Amino acid sequence: MRNKLLCTLLLLSVACSFLTAQSPTDALMMPQHQICILGQYASSTWDEYWEGTNKRSNSNLGTFNAASTMLMANYGITDRLNVMAGLPYVRTKSDSYLQGQRGLQDLSVWLKYRPLAIAAGPGEVRGFVTGGVSTPVSRYVNDLLPLSIGLRCPTASLRAVLNYTFYSGLYATAQAGHTWRGRTNIDRDSYLYNYQLYYTDEVPVPNVFDASARIGFIKERFQTEFWVERNACVSGDDIRYNDGPFPTNKMEATVAGWFGKVFVTRQWALHASVSKVFAGRNAGQATTWAAGTTYFFTVGE
Amino acid sequence: MKKLHFSYLALLCVTAVVVFARCSKTVDDPVYEPYPETSLDQNAGTWKTYVITSGSQFSLPAPGAPTSAAYLAEVEDLKQMAAALTDEQKEAAQFWGSNGVLRWHEIAREFTAQYNVPPNYNADGTYPWPDPANPTVYPRFPFCNPPYASRAFALLSVAQYDALVAAWNLKFQHNRKSPAHYDNSIAQLIPANDLPSWPSEDAVVAAASREILKFLFPGEKELIEGKAAEHKNSRLWAGANVQSDLDAGDSLGRKVAERIIAYAKSDRMGQANNQAGYPALKDDAVARGFTDLWVSQDIPARPPMLPYFGNVKPWNFSDSVKVAIRPAVPPKSGSPEFNTALEELRDMVKNRTAEQWRIASYWADGVGSYTPPGHWNRTACELIYEKTFNEIRSARALALMSTAVQDAGIVCWDTKYYYLLPRPTQVDRSISTSTGIPNFPAYTSGHSTFSAAAAEVLSYLFPDHAAEMNELAKEASNSRIYGCIHYRFDCEVGLESGKKVGSYAVERGKNDGAE
Numbered sequence: 051m052r053n054k055l056l057c058t059l060l061l062l063s064v065a066c067s068f069l070t071a072q073s074p075t076d077a078l079m080m081p082q083h084q085i086c087i088l089g090q091y092a093s094s095t096w097d098e099y100w101e102g103t104n105k106r107s108n109s110n111l112g113t114f115n116a117a118s119t120m121l122m123a124n125y126g127i128t129d130r131l132n133v134m135a136g137l138p139y140v141r142t143k144s145d146s147y148l149q150g151q152r153g154l155q156d157l158s159v160w161l162k163y164r165p166l167a168i169a170a171g172p173g174e175v176r177g178f179v180t181g182g183v184s185t186p187v188s189r190y191v192n193d194l195l196p197l198s199i200g201l202r203c204p205t206a207s208l209r210a211v212l213n214y215t216f217y218s219g220l221y222a223t224a225q226a227g228h229t230w231r232g233r234t235n236i237d238r239d240s241y242l243y244n245y246q247l248y249y250t251d252e253v254p255v256p257n258v259f260d261a262s263a264r265i266g267f268i269k270e271r272f273q274t275e276f277w278v279e280r281n282a283c284v285s286g287d288d289i290r291y292n293d294g295p296f297p298t299n300k301m302e303a304t305v306a307g308w309f310g311k312v313f314v315t316r317q318w319a320l321h322a323s324v325s326k327v328f329a330g331r332n333a334g335q336a337t338t339w340a341a342g343t344t345y346f347f348t349v350g351e
Numbered sequence: 352m353k354k355l356h357f358s359y360l361a362l363l364c365v366t367a368v369v370v371f372a373r374c375s376k377t378v379d380d381p382v383y384e385p386y387p388e389t390s391l392d393q394n395a396g397t398w399k400t401y402v403i404t405s406g407s408q409f410s411l412p413a414p415g416a417p418t419s420a421a422y423l424a425e426v427e428d429l430k431q432m433a434a435a436l437t438d439e440q441k442e443a444a445q446f447w448g449s450n451g452v453l454r455w456h457e458i459a460r461e462f463t464a465q466y467n468v469p470p471n472y473n474a475d476g477t478y479p480w481p482d483p484a485n486p487t488v489y490p491r492f493p494f495c496n497p498p499y500a501s502r503a504f505a506l507l508s509v510a511q512y513d514a515l516v517a518a519w520n521l522k523f524q525h526n527r528k529s530p531a532h533y534d535n536s537i538a539q540l541i542p543a544n545d546l547p548s549w550p551s552e553d554a555v556v557a558a559a560s561r562e563i564l565k566f567l568f569p570g571e572k573e574l575i576e577g578k579a580a581e582h583k584n585s586r587l588w589a590g591a592n593v594q595s596d597l598d599a600g601d602s603l604g605r606k607v608a609e610r611i612i613a614y615a616k617s618d619r620m621g622q623a624n625n626q627a628g629y630p631a632l633k634d635d636a637v638a639r640g641f642t643d644l645w646v647s648q649d650i651p652a653r654p655p656m657l658p659y660f661g662n663v664k665p666w667n668f669s670d671s672v673k674v675a676i677r678p679a680v681p682p683k684s685g686s687p688e689f690n691t692a693l694e695e696l697r698d699m700v701k702n703r704t705a706e707q708w709r710i711a712s713y714w715a716d717g718v719g720s721y722t723p724p725g726h727w728n729r730t731a732c733e734l735i736y737e738k739t740f741n742e743i744r745s746a747r748a749l750a751l752m753s754t755a756v757q758d759a760g761i762v763c764w765d766t767k768y769y770y771l772l773p774r775p776t777q778v779d780r781s782i783s784t785s786t787g788i789p790n791f792p793a794y795t796s797g798h799s800t801f802s803a804a805a806a807e808v809l810s811y812l813f814p815d816h817a818a819e820m821n822e823l824a825k826e827a828s829n830s831r832i833y834g835c836i837h838y839r840f841d842c843e844v845g846l847e848s849g850k851k852v853g854s855y856a857v858e859r860g861k862n863d864g865a866e
Contacts (some may be wrong), residue, residue, distance in 0.1 A: 054620075109472070109650040145775050149700065149783040189705060193712055194785070204373055232374035237712035240729070242719055247461040249729075254376035291489070292471040293719045336521065 051156040062341050065321075074134065074160045074209060076146025076264070080126035083348050088122040090342030094335035096327075099196075102288035103331050112260075114334060120342075128147075131161040137187065140199035146196055149192065155200045158184040160207075173216040179225070182207045193236040196334065197293040203234040203255045203297070223264040227343055231255040234297050235331040243298045244287045256286035278340065280304050282331075289332050296328070302331040307338075319344045357836035368469065371578025385448035386739045388544035392520045392865075396520025397741045399863035401666065401750065402614045406520035411599050414549040415526055417533045425593035426530050429537060433590055441540060444589035447582045448541035451553045452511055453732045454744040455560035458578060459507050460721040460728060462568045466495035468718055469653070469790070473737040476651035480624065480673055480770045486570035493567065496714075498623070498660040501724040502565045504667060505757040506615055507560060508749035514607035515552060515743040518600065522547035530593050538590040542816045554600025555607075557582040561718045562608030570665070597651035623660040632658055636771040643684045643778075644771045656791045666754035667855035676851055678766050678844045681794040684778060696775050696782050707833040708785060713784040714798060714830035723798050723827065724756045727805035727819035730823070734813050745866055752808040759804035759849045760797065767792040775835055785834045796837045798816055799828035799845025800852070805854025809861060824849070859860050 080086060097113040098105055122136035124321035137157045159182060166177030184205045192202040232255065238299025239251045259282055266275030268273030305327025314320060322341045327333065396406040403409070416423045447454055472492035481492035525548040531537040539739050546552070561579035566573050583601065586592040622628075633644055644743050645655045665673055682688035701709070716723045731752050735745045772794035774783050789797070807823035810817035827848050831837035860866075 147782075147784050147788055149703075149785055190707055191712070191785075230374040233376060233378065237709045238720070239713070240721065242464050245465055247464050247721070248378060248380055249459075250378050250380050252378040254378055261555070265700055290465075290719060292466060293468045296719075 074182055074205040077130045078184045080124050080132050080166055082126045082128045083350055085125045085349055086344050086346045088342055088344045090120045090340055092156050092340035093117045094336045094338040096336040099334040100330045110146055116142045130164045142197045149198050151199050153190045153199055154188045157187045158182055173214055176213045177325040192234050201234050201255050201297045204232045206230045214349040219269045221266055226261040230259040231257055253297050256283035258283050271313045274310045278306045299331045299332040303333045304329040317346045321349045354523055360398050367848055373633040374422050383449040383736055385541040387542035387740050388546055388625025389740050391546055392743055393523055398865050400513045400516050402865040403513045404612050405515040409517050414527050426534050429530055432587055434586055443581055444540045445506050447585040448589055451556045451582055451744050456728055456732050459727045463495045463721045463725045465492055467722055472651050481524040498654055498657050499724040501760040502730050503755040504724050505726045506562050508753040510559040510563045510608050510611040511556050512746035512750040514555045514604045517603055517607055518550050518552055519743055521550055525549055529591055529712040537590045544591050548592050549596045550599035550603050551596040553586050554583050554597040555604040558601040558604025559608045562605055566612050581814040581822050594774055595813050613825045618664040623627040623657040623663055625659045626654045629658045632768045643773055648776055648788045648789055649790055653790050661761055661768055663761050667756045667758050667763050667859055673762055678795050678848050681770055681772050692840055696835045702782055710826055710830045711785045713833035716828045721799045723761055748812050751856045751860045752805055755804040755808045755853045756801050759852045762852050763795055763797050763800040766795050770794050782835050784836055794835055794841045795845035795848055796831050796841040799842045799851035802827040803846040804853035808856050809833050812859040
């Protein structure tokens with residue numbers, strides 16, 4: 051009996067670490083010629099996961115942890131167009147005998163455009179469109195889920211964000227996006243997908259739809275926000291009973307969280323967030339916390 | 352300013368197009384096409400069989416003459432069928448026409464992968480064990496672990512081979528050719544040949560495979576019967592057989608399969624999971640001076656995998672030969688030789704290269720895969736396709752290799768439970784692995800023994816691939832060191848042992864009448 055350990059993806063928890071500061075999913079923009087550099091550490095832990103839709107624990111895996119350290123930059127090309135890039139370093143571990151993984155994961159680049167900003171009633175309505183691509187930057191192990199640091203496939207995403215901010219600082223944001231994901235190549239040349247045996251090392255990774263809703267309060271010196279988010283693969287198979295997860299799995303998670311940011315000076319802010327997965331499929335029930343810092347400055351004016 | 356926006360948006364669009372192209376999900380799964388018969392092997396009816404006494408053990412009522420009214424009516428049915436073929440039927444004709452023997456091994460590999468998942472533990476820390484009488488109730492029967500898989504491929508190959516020898520014997524006795532030989536208005540969809548078509552080799556293979564796979568994977572009865580019916584019908588759709596060719600083949604295949612199943616019921620596999628007998632194995636190992644015994648690394652501790660599989664009846668040699676070729680005593684834990692092997696693994700944990708990861712992963716053949724016997728089964732099938740073997744040579748090659756691979760499993764399991772050597776992770780908890788830890792003792796390595804036996808037989812059958820096969824076996828063996836699942840001596844001794852086991856099958860091949 052291969053004691054191959056059963057479990058699930060950290061993937062979603064890693065994705066969630068992007069949700070802080072100026073991100074592809076929020077309603078913030080950098081003014082023209084301003085740049086911000088963000089550094090963040092996030093830690094995601096779970097000891098229960100959904101095998102298909104059944105929640106379970108696994109004594110052979112014990113507790114799973116993924117930590118990511120991310121560097122991200124956001125530059126205001128104009129007041130209405132920002133470019134962003136991010137690269138996480140991820141480390142995974144569990145209580146099992148399987149060796150935890152570490153490495154640079156995927157480099158992401160986004161363009162964020164604001165086509166809409168109009169005063170309406172006691173506040174302002176703003177709309178954003180974000181397009182992004184990502185590509186793996188190292189040949190990390192992708193066939194050892196959940197310990198793999200990612201799925202090692204190219205992605206492209208498109209999303210829309212709609213925000214209403216009262217002049218008092220209260221705001222609400224709705225966001226929806228679709229991520230197209232390509233193939234990943236594993237080291238084996240056969241695998242089961244939907245109970246069918248494929249004789250190739252090429253593995254199709256399902257696309258993902260995500261949507262989130264946020265309400266918060268933002269002032270010059272601080273921001274606080276509560277959010278719920280839903281990530282769901284639009285296709286894919288379930289983890290077979292007592293088998294391990296695989297990149298073809300239909301992963302889903304509904305996450306709720308809090309985010310807060312304080313400006314220590316005009317140019318330097320600290321932020322923190324916590325979140326928890328409360329429903330899922332082929333995913334770990336992760337609790338994630340993150341803390342980071344952002345530095346703002348102006349270039350080339 | 353506006354202009355700038357548009358140029359960035361245009362850039363975004365171009366990038367998106369490029370990325371979407373990279374986001375293609377099409378995967379490159381191989382396609383096998385029909386090929387013409389390369390030899391008739393007129394004497395194959397006299398080749399040495401495994402379980403049935405000889406190719407002439409079974410007779411069938413003689414077929415009707417090609418001039419008989421019954422035969423002509425069958426040909427007429429064929430023509431009517433040909434005029435109304437659907438695209439699916441044409442596809443099936445091509446699919447099964449490539450080589451029915453190999454198609455059934457594909458099915459067996461898929462079942463193996465699907466059923467190769469260890470049962471989960473119960474709330475009280477015990478483990479359920481599959482019940483053959485209730486195959487669809489969790490945990491489904493069988494748990495198709497590597498020993499079970501090795502026997503499954505052997506039984507399937509032997510059934511196909513023995514049935515085809517019996518078919519060849521009858522084919523050349525009666526010499527009734529394919530319908531296109533007697534009626535040139537029949538256009539075969541797959542390459543035609545001069546092989547007598549009664550009894551149909553495809554129906555023989557379909558029936559023998561169907562019966563064996565139903566025995567091995569009873570929960571898949573309906574799917575298996577559907578595949579067998581499609582296989583047989585595909586021959587009508589291809590215009591290659593008439594119904595009476597198929598009926599005779601089915602009858603013959605079924606009869607031979609009955610004998611193979613009777614053999615399988617008495618090969619001592621039924622006692623392989625004798626957990627009550629496990630303490631006796633431990634006592635014996637202690638009596639031999641082995642004190643640090645293997646324990647399960649699963650949490651909760653899982654009963655050892657098939658502790659008496661080493662007692663299953665080998666195909667190519669006697670039980671006494673099995674004892675005679677059992678590998679020698681491994682280094683004792685704490686001895687300098689043992690410590691050197693352990694040290695190599697401690698270094699491996701720290702310095703495992705990307706290439707070593709790749710090899711460990713490529714050969715892992717763990718949970719949810721077709722196991723190492725399935726991996727070599729695939730390799731054999733690919734070589735057979737490359738060399739365009741006819742059905743009977745395909746079945747012979749697979750029987751020679753698969754029986755050797757099962758024998759390798761038997762010798763290896765006998766050795767594992769004779770010495771009960773702990774896994775590296777049991778000796779040093781700081782050793783982490785790149786793949787799951789198998790739930791049975793370390794010495795000797797199953798991968799190494801299976802692989803060397805397979806490579807030995809494939810080198811004999813495909814001499815121009817000999818060097819490559821031996822390299823693959825060596826890589827499979829090394830993969831277990833890279834994964835920190837095995838000590839180097841488990842692997843090296845396993846390779847030697849497997850090679851020796853394989854040589855018995857090669858010897859059989861040299862004397863079975865096919866050379």
